[in-house]
Amino acid sequence: MTRYYHNIRCDHCGKFISKTADWYVNFGSYGDTKPPDEIFLCEKCLKKEIDYYRKVGRMPHHYIHANYEEDLAKELGFVIDENSPWGDWRKNE
Ligand SMILES: [Zn+2]
DSSP states (O other): OOOEEEEEEOTTTOOEEEEOSEEEEOOOOTTOSSOOOEEEEOHHHHHHHHHHHHHHTOOOOOSBOOTHHHHHHHHHTEEEOTTSTTOOEEEOO
């Protein structure tokens, strides 16, 4: 899925971007009155984030998964945990 926004900033580096490379939503905390906002990533920060998870060999923990997560999960051997109510990743063993 690709979504386009105008005048938004990358939430990691703060740069204005015309097109988001990817986005995800973090888990909210108890007591939040509304769900957390989407986290937008520019091309550069997206690459950095993927490199980071590749290096540590685990998957990010997001309420709404980013688009890159599916490919990364295949690469790192993770699958959706069917016992997790929010569809979190688990190591496929
Ligand atoms: Zn950025």
